[in-house]
C-alpha cells in the first residue's frame with residue numbers, strides 16, 4: 001500500500017456534495033439531527049431559508065449561520081432531516097447535506113480475489129459481540145498509482161474502500177467464515193487550486209483567487225512571475241503538496257480525528273448495547289459543528305456529551321426525595 005491508493009477521490013470533510021450519494025440519517029438514530037446549507041448557485045439567504053424551512057418542516061428547532069458560507073440547521077425529527085437534504089426547494093440553489101462523518105465511516109479491506117458483489121453482501125463486525133454488526137453502504141475498488149514513461153498510471157488494487165453505516169469503524173468483515181480485518185480509510189486532505197487553502201476544493205471555493213506564483217489576488221495563468229514559495233505553508237521552498245509540512249500535519253490531524261470519532265461512537269454503541277434502557281444518542285457525542293466544520297479541529301473537541309451544546313436538557317428535573325409540595329399531588 002506504500003504506493004498509495006492514489007486513484008481515489010477524496011471524501012473529506014467538505015466535499016459532501018461532490019459525492020453523488022446523498023447522506024441520510026439511518027433508521028434508529030436519535031436526534032438532534034444536523035443539516036448544513038452551503039452556497040451553490042447563489043449566496044446563502046438566511047431569511048428565505050428560514051422561512052421555507054419553518055413553513056415546511058415543523059421538526060426544525062434551530063437555524064444558525066455558522067459563518068458567511070455555512071448555515072447549520074438542527075432538526076428534532078429524523079424524517080424531516082432526511083427530507084430537507086433531498087428537498088428541491090433548497091437543493092437546487094444550495095448545497096444541502098448531512099456530513100458524512102456523522103452518519104458513516106470508511107474502512108479499507110485488502111484481499112486478493114475479492115469482488116464488489118461479495119463485499120456488498122457483508123456486514124462490519126466489532127470484537128465485542130454485544131455490539132451489533134453494521135451495514136455496508138458502499139464499496140469501491142481502490143487503485144494504486146505508478147509512474148510509467150513519466151506518466152501516472154492507475155491500476156486496480158486488491159484493496160476496497162468500504163463505507164459502513166454509523167461512525168464507528170468495525171474491526172472486521174466476514175466472507176463465509178473468513179474474517180478480513182478493516183483498516184481505517186483516511187481520505188486525502190483537499191486543497192483548493194483557486195485560493196490555495198486546504199480543506200475544500202475549487203468547486204466550492206468562496207474565497208478570492210490567489211496566485212500560486214506571486215501570492216497576489218489574481219489567477220495563476222495571468223501571472224508572469226516565477227514561483228518561489230509554497231503558499232500552503234508559507235515556506236520559501238517549492239515542494240510537492242504531499243511533501244508540504246502543513247499539508248502533512250493536516251493529514252495526520254484528520255487521521256487522528258477519524259480515529260477519535262470512531263472510538264467515541266463505539267463507546268456509545270457499547271453503552272447502549274449493554275444498557276438497553278439507556279436512551280443515549282450516538283450522534284450527540286459529536287462536538288458542535290463549529291469545531292468540526294474543519295476536520296482538522298475535530299480532534300480538539302472530544303469532551304464528550306456532558307457539555308455538548310446539542311444535548312437537550314432533561315425534560316423533568318430529578319424528583320427529590322421527601323418532596324412533599326408537588327403541586328400535582330392531591331392534598
Ligand SMILES: [Zn+2]
Nearest residue numbers: 192195205207
Ligand atoms: Zn478555495
Ligand SMILES: [Zn+2]
Nearest residue numbers: 211213214223
Ligand atoms: Zn501572480
Ligand SMILES: [Zn+2]
Nearest residue numbers: 230232233244
Ligand atoms: Zn508547503
